Amino acid sequence: MDEAERLADRVAIIDRGKIVAIGSVEELKRLVGRDVVYLKVKGRFKGVEHTKLPDGKIKVDVENAMAFIPKLFELASKKGFKILEIEYRRPTLNDVFLHLTGREIRDERGGSIKEIIARRMRAFTTIIYR
């Protein structure tokens, strides 16, 4: 999985003998939707739509975390809060597979669907055209 994301210019997601999606890793992830940014701030966070989490962190749904983070710093200096921690999560290719096939994979070894797919999709097959 990680290797595929790092190495591949383009990825084809294949399921039961059919290609269900094809594109760059970024393009595929965009099919699933948004990145999530988690923040810890000092002061009052405002200026962007957000959710306060029980542990005090702030969750912001954005289209693209990489593009959002620079804007966040501008916002911080404008609105006068201090960023203590930034964490963001992007959808994985597992999330993409699940999103596209919508399939429940039963597995006798148990675990969440995501874990099972992660286990079964560790493998990837590559063509390098030099």
Place this chain on the structure above:
Amino acid sequence: MINSIVWLIFFGMGWSGFMRGLNYLRFLAPGIFMITIFSHSVFSGISVIWDKELGFLKEVLVAPASRKESIAGRIIGDSIIAIVQGIVILTLSFLLVRMNVLGILPSIVFGFLLAIAFSSLGVCIALRTRSMEGFQMILSILILPLIFLSGAIFPIDAMPSWMKVLAYLNPMTYAVDGARVYLSGMRSLPILLDWVILSAVTALSLGLAMVSFERSTIE
């Protein structure tokens, strides 16, 4: 090869005592020579199965080198080993029974043709077989009937007619008969017929093996 020696000494010498008029050992020796070559060469498909099971065959099949040449090389190499074993048995036979020395060379040529024919057939079977067990089972079914139906151990003339038909369909018959003509001076078929049929069958099976290997996939 040990088997061949056992056959030659115990079976050959044992029956010789029983059939006093006829020199059975002189009849049997060319037959054992061919049996030795035959039993080594049919197993040459084993290397193909082995490569298939261990995965090395994929490396061979995906390479641009000529597949026809590579399988022909393997068949000829195996045939040479078979011939060497045959020659050891033949040498031993000459110690036991008087035969025509001038017959050695043509008999070896007959033996080589036989080896190529059955190595090729072994390869063809191996390419169509999935497992070592399957291959060995097919061979174990074929080997004894082919030996008994070749005139190597008992003469074709004495067989019931339905068995004769099968014997004449067996390419080994012509190799045994040819070697017997040259080595022992015993004849049941025209020698030209032996040459023509064995050469034709050999060319055909080698061709078949080459084409089969050329077309083989890993399905």
Place this chain on the structure above:
Amino acid sequence: MIEVENLVKRFGNLTALKGISFKVKRGETFAFLGPNGAGKTTTIHILTTLLKPTSGRAVVAGYDVVKEEKEVRKMIGIVFQDPSLDRDLTAYENMLIHAGVYGIKNPRIDEMLKPVELWDIRNKVVRFFSGGMQRRLEIARALLHEPEVLFLDEPTLGLDP
């Protein structure tokens, strides 16, 4: 150019590939991702001329995989999902045989084996190699003839971390 159009492969009554199409441009790294049994290996085997497609068309490095299989074979290197070394030979001998069947006159075996840290044990019989060492040898071997297209079927399988 690698161009695959509507590739279908049936094994008896099981349809392993149900019409696969994609293109890979020169200089590109293209990955297949999917669960076991999705058809990744089958696709790779068709593109490397080891299986014939039931229908559809595939061109690899400009050559048709069915009609010009020999040309295709010259252009490609492959690391198979399952081991494909001759286990009775040494690492060096495996490389030499590969050089032989690919018609390489002066194979640069040292240049291939050093980066994968197998040069020092080149004279050891492959049978005694760990899974990861065998895998690295297969990768070195696949690169020996400098292929235009390299196929890696689950290359991380069995690789030591």
